[in-house]
Amino acid sequence: MNIETVKIENNEGDFRVNGTMIVPPSTDNADYVFVQEWIAAGNTPAPQYTDEEIAFNTQAELNATSQAYLASTDWYITRYAETAVAVPEAVTLARATAREAIV
Protein backbone atom coordinates (compact mmCIF):
# COMPACT_ATOMS: atom_id res chain seq x y z
CA MET A 1 0.00 0.00 0.00
CA ASN A 2 1.23 3.49 -0.83
CA ILE A 3 0.41 5.66 2.21
CA GLU A 4 -0.03 9.38 1.55
CA THR A 5 -2.09 10.52 4.53
CA VAL A 6 -3.05 9.02 7.87
CA LYS A 7 -5.61 10.57 10.18
CA ILE A 8 -6.97 9.42 13.54
CA GLU A 9 -10.55 8.28 12.86
CA ASN A 10 -11.98 7.96 16.38
CA ASN A 11 -11.11 7.21 20.00
CA GLU A 12 -10.86 3.47 19.40
CA GLY A 13 -7.46 3.55 17.68
CA ASP A 14 -8.77 3.38 14.11
CA PHE A 15 -6.97 5.29 11.37
CA ARG A 16 -8.28 6.80 8.13
CA VAL A 17 -5.65 6.22 5.42
CA ASN A 18 -5.46 8.20 2.17
CA GLY A 19 -8.92 9.56 2.97
CA THR A 20 -10.69 6.38 1.88
CA MET A 21 -9.65 3.48 4.11
CA ILE A 22 -10.59 3.05 7.77
CA VAL A 23 -8.04 0.72 9.34
CA PRO A 24 -8.64 -0.95 12.71
CA PRO A 25 -5.83 -1.36 15.27
CA SER A 26 -5.11 -5.07 14.79
CA THR A 27 -1.85 -6.71 13.80
CA ASP A 28 -3.95 -9.26 11.87
CA ASN A 29 -4.83 -6.44 9.50
CA ALA A 30 -2.26 -6.03 6.73
CA ASP A 31 -3.15 -2.34 6.28
CA TYR A 32 -2.58 -1.66 10.00
CA VAL A 33 0.88 -3.22 9.72
CA PHE A 34 1.62 -0.79 6.86
CA VAL A 35 0.44 2.13 9.01
CA GLN A 36 2.66 1.02 11.91
CA GLU A 37 5.62 0.87 9.52
CA TRP A 38 4.71 4.36 8.27
CA ILE A 39 4.67 5.69 11.86
CA ALA A 40 7.92 3.87 12.69
CA ALA A 41 9.50 5.66 9.74
CA GLY A 42 8.96 8.94 11.58
CA ASN A 43 5.54 10.02 10.33
CA THR A 44 2.74 11.27 12.59
CA PRO A 45 -0.98 10.74 11.99
CA ALA A 46 -3.10 13.88 11.68
CA PRO A 47 -5.55 14.55 14.54
CA GLN A 48 -9.12 13.29 14.33
CA TYR A 49 -10.54 16.75 13.72
CA THR A 50 -9.08 19.99 12.41
CA ASP A 51 -10.09 23.24 14.15
CA GLU A 52 -12.55 23.86 11.29
CA GLU A 53 -14.09 20.42 11.71
CA ILE A 54 -14.40 20.92 15.48
CA ALA A 55 -16.15 24.24 14.89
CA PHE A 56 -18.43 22.66 12.26
CA ASN A 57 -19.32 19.74 14.51
CA THR A 58 -19.99 22.03 17.47
CA GLN A 59 -22.34 24.16 15.36
CA ALA A 60 -24.05 21.09 13.92
CA GLU A 61 -24.68 19.77 17.42
CA LEU A 62 -26.00 23.18 18.53
CA ASN A 63 -28.26 23.36 15.46
CA ALA A 64 -29.68 19.93 16.18
CA THR A 65 -30.26 20.69 19.87
CA SER A 66 -31.92 24.03 19.08
CA GLN A 67 -34.13 22.52 16.39
CA ALA A 68 -35.18 19.80 18.77
CA TYR A 69 -36.09 22.39 21.44
CA LEU A 70 -38.14 24.42 18.99
CA ALA A 71 -39.97 21.30 17.85
CA SER A 72 -40.71 20.28 21.43
CA THR A 73 -42.23 23.68 22.27
CA ASP A 74 -44.17 24.28 19.08
CA TRP A 75 -47.34 23.15 20.84
CA TYR A 76 -47.25 26.35 22.98
CA ILE A 77 -47.52 28.40 19.82
CA THR A 78 -50.30 26.24 18.41
CA ARG A 79 -52.23 26.45 21.71
CA TYR A 80 -51.88 30.25 21.74
CA ALA A 81 -53.14 30.48 18.16
CA GLU A 82 -56.11 28.26 18.82
CA THR A 83 -57.10 29.18 22.40
CA ALA A 84 -55.24 32.43 23.20
CA VAL A 85 -53.52 30.84 26.19
CA ALA A 86 -50.31 32.81 26.59
CA VAL A 87 -46.91 31.23 25.96
CA PRO A 88 -44.87 31.35 29.17
CA GLU A 89 -42.27 34.11 29.11
CA ALA A 90 -39.43 31.66 29.81
CA VAL A 91 -40.44 29.57 26.80
CA THR A 92 -40.64 32.61 24.55
CA LEU A 93 -37.16 33.71 25.59
CA ALA A 94 -35.70 30.24 25.23
CA ARG A 95 -37.21 29.81 21.75
CA ALA A 96 -35.71 33.11 20.70
CA THR A 97 -32.30 31.98 21.91
CA ALA A 98 -32.68 28.67 20.06
CA ARG A 99 -33.62 30.41 16.80
CA GLU A 100 -30.60 32.70 17.05
CA ALA A 101 -28.30 29.77 17.69
CA ILE A 102 -29.20 28.01 14.46
CA VAL A 103 -26.84 28.77 11.55
Place this chain on the structure above:
Amino acid sequence: MSKARNLSLLSAVEAGATADQTKADLNAIGVSGGRKNIIINGGMQVAQRGTSSAGLGADATTYLLDRWAFGTGGTAGRLTMSQDSDGPAGFANSLKLDCTTADTSIAAGEQSYLIYKFEGQDLQQLKKGTSSSESMTLSFYVKGNAAATYTAEFYDADNNRHNGQTFSVTTSWNKVTLTYVPDTTGAYNDDNALSLYLFIWIHTGTTMTSGTFASNTWSASASNTRVSASNTSFFDSTSRTLNITGVQLELGSVATDFEHRSYAENLLACQRYYEIIADGSRANDSPYFGVGQGVKSDQINWFYDFKAEKRATFTLIVPTVSNGYAAKTHSTTKSHSTLGFTSVHQSLHSIMGYMTNIGGVTEQSCWQMQLNSASAHIAVSAEL
Protein backbone atom coordinates in the same frame (compact mmCIF):
# COMPACT_ATOMS: atom_id res chain seq x y z
CA MET B 1 -6.91 -43.95 -24.31
CA SER B 2 -8.42 -47.42 -24.56
CA LYS B 3 -10.78 -48.91 -22.02
CA ALA B 4 -8.26 -51.67 -21.46
CA ARG B 5 -5.59 -49.12 -20.63
CA ASN B 6 -7.99 -47.30 -18.28
CA LEU B 7 -8.79 -50.52 -16.49
CA SER B 8 -5.12 -51.31 -16.27
CA LEU B 9 -4.44 -47.95 -14.63
CA LEU B 10 -7.29 -48.39 -12.18
CA SER B 11 -5.93 -51.79 -11.28
CA ALA B 12 -2.61 -50.19 -10.48
CA VAL B 13 -4.37 -47.72 -8.19
CA GLU B 14 -6.16 -50.54 -6.42
CA ALA B 15 -2.89 -52.41 -6.07
CA GLY B 16 -1.61 -49.65 -3.77
CA ALA B 17 0.38 -47.37 -6.02
CA THR B 18 2.21 -44.42 -4.45
CA ALA B 19 0.38 -41.13 -4.06
CA ASP B 20 2.13 -39.58 -7.04
CA GLN B 21 1.54 -42.65 -9.21
CA THR B 22 -2.11 -42.61 -8.27
CA LYS B 23 -2.43 -38.93 -9.15
CA ALA B 24 -0.64 -39.42 -12.44
CA ASP B 25 -2.80 -42.42 -13.32
CA LEU B 26 -6.04 -40.73 -12.39
CA ASN B 27 -5.01 -37.62 -14.26
CA ALA B 28 -4.18 -39.71 -17.33
CA ILE B 29 -7.68 -41.10 -17.48
CA GLY B 30 -9.25 -37.71 -16.80
CA VAL B 31 -10.37 -38.18 -13.20
CA SER B 32 -9.95 -35.05 -11.08
CA GLY B 33 -8.57 -35.35 -7.59
CA GLY B 34 -10.94 -32.55 -6.54
CA ARG B 35 -10.11 -29.63 -4.27
CA LYS B 36 -6.47 -30.06 -5.10
CA ASN B 37 -5.66 -26.45 -6.00
CA ILE B 38 -4.45 -24.47 -3.00
CA ILE B 39 -4.65 -21.23 -5.00
CA ILE B 40 -7.88 -19.24 -5.17
CA ASN B 41 -8.84 -17.55 -8.44
CA GLY B 42 -6.00 -19.21 -10.37
CA GLY B 43 -8.15 -18.90 -13.51
CA MET B 44 -8.25 -15.10 -13.06
CA GLN B 45 -12.05 -15.02 -13.27
CA VAL B 46 -12.83 -12.77 -10.33
CA ALA B 47 -11.96 -9.07 -10.45
CA GLN B 48 -14.02 -7.27 -7.80
CA ARG B 49 -11.77 -4.19 -7.68
CA GLY B 50 -11.92 -3.58 -11.42
CA THR B 51 -10.55 -4.98 -14.65
CA SER B 52 -7.73 -2.57 -15.45
CA SER B 53 -5.30 -0.40 -13.54
CA ALA B 54 -2.82 1.79 -15.41
CA GLY B 55 0.39 3.53 -14.41
CA LEU B 56 1.48 0.96 -11.83
CA GLY B 57 5.12 1.02 -10.82
CA ALA B 58 5.46 3.56 -8.03
CA ASP B 59 6.31 1.98 -4.67
CA ALA B 60 3.15 0.12 -3.68
CA THR B 61 1.36 -3.20 -3.64
CA THR B 62 -1.78 -3.08 -5.79
CA TYR B 63 -4.55 -5.65 -5.93
CA LEU B 64 -6.74 -5.84 -9.03
CA LEU B 65 -7.79 -9.40 -9.86
CA ASP B 66 -8.78 -10.99 -6.57
CA ARG B 67 -5.97 -12.53 -4.50
CA TRP B 68 -3.31 -11.34 -6.99
CA ALA B 69 -1.25 -8.21 -6.44
CA PHE B 70 1.48 -6.36 -8.25
CA GLY B 71 4.27 -5.14 -6.01
CA THR B 72 7.07 -2.81 -6.87
CA GLY B 73 9.81 -0.63 -5.48
CA GLY B 74 12.32 1.83 -6.83
CA THR B 75 11.68 1.47 -10.54
CA ALA B 76 10.80 4.14 -13.08
CA GLY B 77 9.05 1.50 -15.17
CA ARG B 78 5.28 1.62 -15.40
CA LEU B 79 2.73 -0.93 -16.55
CA THR B 80 -0.95 -1.60 -16.90
CA MET B 81 -2.38 -4.62 -15.09
CA SER B 82 -5.65 -5.96 -16.44
CA GLN B 83 -8.00 -8.89 -16.70
CA ASP B 84 -7.53 -10.04 -20.29
CA SER B 85 -9.80 -12.20 -22.44
CA ASP B 86 -6.79 -13.97 -23.97
CA GLY B 87 -6.08 -17.43 -22.63
CA PRO B 88 -5.13 -20.97 -23.58
CA ALA B 89 -7.90 -23.36 -24.66
CA GLY B 90 -10.43 -23.66 -21.85
CA PHE B 91 -9.52 -20.39 -20.15
CA ALA B 92 -11.56 -17.25 -20.79
CA ASN B 93 -9.42 -14.96 -18.67
CA SER B 94 -5.83 -14.22 -17.83
CA LEU B 95 -3.96 -11.61 -15.84
CA LYS B 96 -2.07 -9.33 -18.21
CA LEU B 97 0.86 -7.01 -17.52
CA ASP B 98 1.61 -4.49 -20.26
CA CYS B 99 4.68 -2.24 -20.03
CA THR B 100 3.86 1.42 -20.72
CA THR B 101 7.09 3.06 -19.54
CA ALA B 102 10.45 1.34 -19.95
CA ASP B 103 13.23 1.41 -17.37
CA THR B 104 16.58 0.33 -18.79
CA SER B 105 18.70 2.03 -16.14
CA ILE B 106 18.17 -0.43 -13.34
CA ALA B 107 19.37 0.54 -9.87
CA ALA B 108 20.48 -2.24 -7.54
CA GLY B 109 17.43 -2.15 -5.29
CA GLU B 110 14.71 -2.11 -7.93
CA GLN B 111 12.12 -4.86 -7.85
CA SER B 112 8.75 -5.71 -9.38
CA TYR B 113 6.71 -8.86 -9.02
CA LEU B 114 3.33 -10.52 -9.07
CA ILE B 115 2.47 -11.85 -5.65
CA TYR B 116 0.04 -14.33 -4.12
CA LYS B 117 -0.20 -14.83 -0.34
CA PHE B 118 -1.25 -17.99 1.52
CA GLU B 119 -2.67 -18.49 5.00
CA GLY B 120 -0.70 -20.99 7.09
CA GLN B 121 -3.79 -23.05 7.91
CA ASP B 122 -4.28 -23.76 4.20
CA LEU B 123 -0.79 -25.30 3.86
CA GLN B 124 -0.74 -27.90 6.62
CA GLN B 125 -1.06 -30.80 4.14
CA LEU B 126 2.46 -30.00 2.91
CA LYS B 127 3.81 -31.08 6.32
CA LYS B 128 6.63 -28.58 5.95
CA GLY B 129 9.19 -28.66 8.72
CA THR B 130 8.65 -32.36 9.43
CA SER B 131 10.55 -35.47 8.36
CA SER B 132 7.61 -36.39 6.13
CA SER B 133 7.46 -33.04 4.34
CA GLU B 134 5.87 -33.26 0.87
CA SER B 135 6.79 -31.88 -2.52
CA MET B 136 4.49 -29.31 -4.06
CA THR B 137 3.91 -28.60 -7.71
CA LEU B 138 3.14 -25.24 -9.24
CA SER B 139 1.69 -25.16 -12.74
CA PHE B 140 0.41 -22.29 -14.86
CA TYR B 141 0.05 -21.03 -18.42
CA VAL B 142 2.08 -18.06 -19.67
CA LYS B 143 2.48 -16.06 -22.85
CA GLY B 144 4.53 -12.98 -23.72
CA ASN B 145 5.30 -10.64 -26.56
CA ALA B 146 8.75 -12.19 -26.87
CA ALA B 147 10.93 -14.81 -25.24
CA ALA B 148 11.63 -14.13 -21.57
CA THR B 149 12.81 -15.83 -18.40
CA TYR B 150 11.30 -15.08 -15.02
CA THR B 151 11.61 -16.56 -11.52
CA ALA B 152 8.84 -18.22 -9.52
CA GLU B 153 9.87 -18.12 -5.87
CA PHE B 154 8.15 -19.37 -2.74
CA TYR B 155 9.05 -17.41 0.39
CA ASP B 156 8.23 -18.97 3.77
CA ALA B 157 7.28 -15.95 5.92
CA ASP B 158 7.11 -17.99 9.14
CA ASN B 159 10.71 -19.18 8.91
CA ASN B 160 12.31 -16.79 6.40
CA ARG B 161 13.24 -19.54 3.96
CA HIS B 162 12.85 -19.55 0.20
CA ASN B 163 12.99 -21.69 -2.91
CA GLY B 164 12.92 -20.38 -6.47
CA GLN B 165 12.97 -21.71 -10.02
CA THR B 166 13.09 -20.01 -13.38
CA PHE B 167 10.62 -20.54 -16.19
CA SER B 168 10.48 -19.55 -19.83
CA VAL B 169 7.91 -17.49 -21.65
CA THR B 170 7.36 -17.56 -25.41
CA THR B 171 4.96 -15.83 -27.77
CA SER B 172 2.53 -18.76 -27.51
CA TRP B 173 0.57 -20.06 -24.56
CA ASN B 174 2.71 -22.67 -22.80
CA LYS B 175 2.11 -24.64 -19.64
CA VAL B 176 4.85 -24.33 -17.03
CA THR B 177 5.25 -27.07 -14.43
CA LEU B 178 7.60 -26.58 -11.49
CA THR B 179 7.91 -29.10 -8.67
CA TYR B 180 9.43 -27.81 -5.44
CA VAL B 181 11.27 -30.28 -3.23
CA PRO B 182 10.08 -30.93 0.34
CA ASP B 183 11.48 -28.81 3.15
CA THR B 184 12.05 -30.56 6.47
CA THR B 185 12.97 -27.29 8.17
CA GLY B 186 10.45 -24.74 9.48
CA ALA B 187 6.76 -25.55 9.80
CA TYR B 188 3.99 -23.22 8.68
CA ASN B 189 1.94 -21.82 11.56
CA ASP B 190 -1.56 -23.29 11.64
CA ASP B 191 -3.44 -20.02 11.70
CA ASN B 192 -5.04 -17.33 9.55
CA ALA B 193 -1.89 -15.25 9.16
CA LEU B 194 0.48 -14.99 6.23
CA SER B 195 2.81 -18.00 6.01
CA LEU B 196 3.84 -18.26 2.37
CA TYR B 197 4.33 -15.94 -0.58
CA LEU B 198 4.49 -16.86 -4.24
CA PHE B 199 6.56 -14.25 -6.05
CA ILE B 200 6.70 -14.09 -9.85
CA TRP B 201 9.74 -11.85 -10.24
CA ILE B 202 9.65 -9.83 -13.46
CA HIS B 203 12.18 -7.07 -12.76
CA THR B 204 15.01 -6.75 -10.24
CA GLY B 205 18.30 -5.00 -9.67
CA THR B 206 21.45 -6.72 -8.54
CA THR B 207 20.48 -6.60 -4.87
CA MET B 208 18.28 -9.63 -5.58
CA THR B 209 20.51 -11.41 -8.12
CA SER B 210 24.17 -10.92 -7.19
CA GLY B 211 24.46 -14.11 -5.12
CA THR B 212 24.39 -17.72 -6.26
CA PHE B 213 20.84 -18.66 -7.22
CA ALA B 214 20.27 -22.29 -6.20
CA SER B 215 17.32 -23.52 -8.23
CA ASN B 216 14.76 -25.67 -6.38
CA THR B 217 16.61 -25.56 -3.08
CA TRP B 218 15.11 -24.45 0.22
CA SER B 219 17.48 -22.22 2.15
CA ALA B 220 17.55 -19.45 4.71
CA SER B 221 16.64 -16.24 2.99
CA ALA B 222 19.38 -14.07 1.57
CA SER B 223 18.26 -11.18 -0.61
CA ASN B 224 20.94 -11.67 -3.24
CA THR B 225 20.00 -15.29 -3.98
CA ARG B 226 16.27 -14.89 -4.38
CA VAL B 227 16.14 -14.20 -8.12
CA SER B 228 18.05 -15.78 -10.97
CA ALA B 229 20.59 -13.56 -12.71
CA SER B 230 19.06 -14.82 -15.97
CA ASN B 231 15.79 -13.03 -15.13
CA THR B 232 14.46 -10.83 -17.91
CA SER B 233 13.60 -7.24 -17.06
CA PHE B 234 9.94 -6.73 -17.92
CA PHE B 235 10.63 -3.01 -18.22
CA ASP B 236 13.28 -3.39 -20.95
CA SER B 237 10.80 -2.27 -23.60
CA THR B 238 7.30 -0.83 -23.85
CA SER B 239 6.54 -3.81 -26.10
CA ARG B 240 6.72 -6.16 -23.11
CA THR B 241 3.62 -8.08 -22.13
CA LEU B 242 3.03 -11.05 -19.88
CA ASN B 243 -0.18 -13.05 -19.61
CA ILE B 244 -0.66 -15.69 -16.92
CA THR B 245 -3.58 -17.92 -15.99
CA GLY B 246 -4.47 -21.41 -14.80
CA VAL B 247 -2.25 -21.13 -11.76
CA GLN B 248 -2.40 -24.24 -9.60
CA LEU B 249 -0.42 -25.30 -6.54
CA GLU B 250 -0.94 -28.87 -5.42
CA LEU B 251 0.47 -31.46 -3.10
CA GLY B 252 2.97 -33.88 -4.61
CA SER B 253 5.28 -33.90 -7.59
CA VAL B 254 2.70 -34.38 -10.34
CA ALA B 255 0.98 -31.50 -12.10
CA THR B 256 -2.59 -32.53 -12.77
CA ASP B 257 -5.06 -30.70 -14.99
CA PHE B 258 -6.20 -27.31 -13.72
CA GLU B 259 -9.12 -27.52 -11.31
CA HIS B 260 -11.78 -25.32 -12.85
CA ARG B 261 -14.24 -23.92 -10.34
CA SER B 262 -17.47 -22.02 -10.96
CA TYR B 263 -17.37 -18.23 -10.85
CA ALA B 264 -19.69 -18.26 -7.85
CA GLU B 265 -17.44 -20.63 -5.93
CA ASN B 266 -14.35 -18.57 -6.70
CA LEU B 267 -16.11 -15.33 -5.78
CA LEU B 268 -17.18 -16.67 -2.40
CA ALA B 269 -13.64 -17.84 -1.66
CA CYS B 270 -12.27 -14.43 -2.66
CA GLN B 271 -14.78 -12.63 -0.45
CA ARG B 272 -12.99 -13.99 2.62
CA TYR B 273 -10.33 -11.41 1.71
CA TYR B 274 -12.24 -8.65 -0.08
CA GLU B 275 -15.96 -8.04 -0.38
CA ILE B 276 -17.94 -5.30 -2.08
CA ILE B 277 -20.83 -4.17 0.09
CA ALA B 278 -22.26 -1.79 -2.51
CA ASP B 279 -20.95 -0.32 -5.75
CA GLY B 280 -22.68 2.59 -7.43
CA SER B 281 -20.89 2.02 -10.73
CA ARG B 282 -22.44 -1.39 -11.34
CA ALA B 283 -25.80 -1.02 -12.98
CA ASN B 284 -27.07 -4.37 -11.81
CA ASP B 285 -25.77 -4.07 -8.29
CA SER B 286 -27.99 -3.08 -5.41
CA PRO B 287 -27.26 0.44 -4.17
CA TYR B 288 -28.49 -0.51 -0.69
CA PHE B 289 -26.11 -1.28 2.13
CA GLY B 290 -28.30 -2.23 5.02
CA VAL B 291 -30.60 -0.76 7.61
CA GLY B 292 -29.79 2.36 9.61
CA GLN B 293 -30.83 3.38 13.09
CA GLY B 294 -30.78 6.90 14.49
CA VAL B 295 -28.66 6.83 17.64
CA LYS B 296 -28.28 10.54 18.34
CA SER B 297 -29.07 13.87 16.78
CA ASP B 298 -26.19 13.77 14.28
CA GLN B 299 -25.51 10.07 13.78
CA ILE B 300 -27.08 7.07 12.10
CA ASN B 301 -25.56 3.62 12.63
CA TRP B 302 -25.87 1.09 9.79
CA PHE B 303 -25.57 -2.68 9.77
CA TYR B 304 -24.50 -5.17 7.08
CA ASP B 305 -23.97 -8.95 7.19
CA PHE B 306 -21.12 -10.19 5.01
CA LYS B 307 -21.56 -12.88 2.37
CA ALA B 308 -18.36 -14.58 3.57
CA GLU B 309 -16.64 -14.64 6.93
CA LYS B 310 -13.57 -12.44 6.84
CA ARG B 311 -10.06 -13.77 7.36
CA ALA B 312 -9.29 -11.26 10.12
CA THR B 313 -10.09 -7.73 11.21
CA PHE B 314 -10.91 -5.77 8.10
CA THR B 315 -10.36 -2.33 6.63
CA LEU B 316 -13.42 -0.37 5.47
CA ILE B 317 -12.89 1.30 2.09
CA VAL B 318 -15.11 4.31 1.33
CA PRO B 319 -14.07 6.81 -1.36
CA THR B 320 -15.06 10.39 -0.60
CA VAL B 321 -17.97 11.40 -2.82
CA SER B 322 -19.99 14.56 -2.21
CA ASN B 323 -23.39 13.45 -0.88
CA GLY B 324 -22.51 9.97 -2.13
CA TYR B 325 -23.87 8.06 0.86
CA ALA B 326 -27.46 8.50 1.97
CA ALA B 327 -29.93 7.53 4.65
CA LYS B 328 -33.53 7.81 3.49
CA THR B 329 -37.08 7.52 4.72
CA HIS B 330 -40.22 8.06 2.64
CA SER B 331 -39.92 11.84 2.93
CA THR B 332 -36.42 12.57 4.23
CA THR B 333 -32.90 12.14 2.88
CA LYS B 334 -29.71 12.63 4.88
CA SER B 335 -26.51 12.38 2.90
CA HIS B 336 -22.79 12.67 3.50
CA SER B 337 -19.52 12.42 1.59
CA THR B 338 -18.20 9.47 3.57
CA LEU B 339 -18.98 6.83 6.16
CA GLY B 340 -17.09 5.55 9.14
CA PHE B 341 -16.83 2.60 11.42
CA THR B 342 -15.38 1.81 14.81
CA SER B 343 -13.24 -1.27 15.23
CA VAL B 344 -14.84 -2.21 18.54
CA HIS B 345 -18.07 -2.77 16.63
CA GLN B 346 -16.78 -5.15 13.97
CA SER B 347 -16.92 -8.91 13.79
CA LEU B 348 -15.72 -11.30 11.11
CA HIS B 349 -19.33 -11.76 9.96
CA SER B 350 -20.74 -8.24 9.95
CA ILE B 351 -20.09 -4.55 10.27
CA MET B 352 -21.76 -1.74 12.14
CA GLY B 353 -20.74 1.52 10.50
CA TYR B 354 -21.91 5.05 11.02
CA MET B 355 -22.90 8.17 9.13
CA THR B 356 -22.12 11.16 11.28
CA ASN B 357 -21.94 14.95 11.02
CA ILE B 358 -25.56 15.10 9.87
CA GLY B 359 -28.24 17.03 11.72
CA GLY B 360 -31.86 16.45 12.64
CA VAL B 361 -31.71 12.72 13.36
CA THR B 362 -34.14 11.35 15.92
CA GLU B 363 -32.97 8.62 18.26
CA GLN B 364 -34.54 5.24 17.43
CA SER B 365 -35.54 6.37 13.93
CA CYS B 366 -35.13 3.83 11.12
CA TRP B 367 -33.46 4.51 7.76
CA GLN B 368 -32.75 2.73 4.50
CA MET B 369 -29.05 3.13 3.70
CA GLN B 370 -28.16 3.49 0.04
CA LEU B 371 -25.59 4.88 -2.33
CA ASN B 372 -26.47 8.23 -3.80
CA SER B 373 -23.92 8.40 -6.61
CA ALA B 374 -22.43 6.19 -9.30
CA SER B 375 -19.00 7.04 -7.86
CA ALA B 376 -19.89 5.89 -4.35
CA HIS B 377 -18.51 2.55 -3.27
CA ILE B 378 -18.23 0.52 -0.07
CA ALA B 379 -15.94 -2.49 0.39
CA VAL B 380 -14.07 -4.28 3.14
CA SER B 381 -10.59 -5.76 2.83
CA ALA B 382 -9.02 -8.45 4.99
CA GLU B 383 -6.14 -9.27 2.65
CA LEU B 384 -2.99 -10.86 3.98
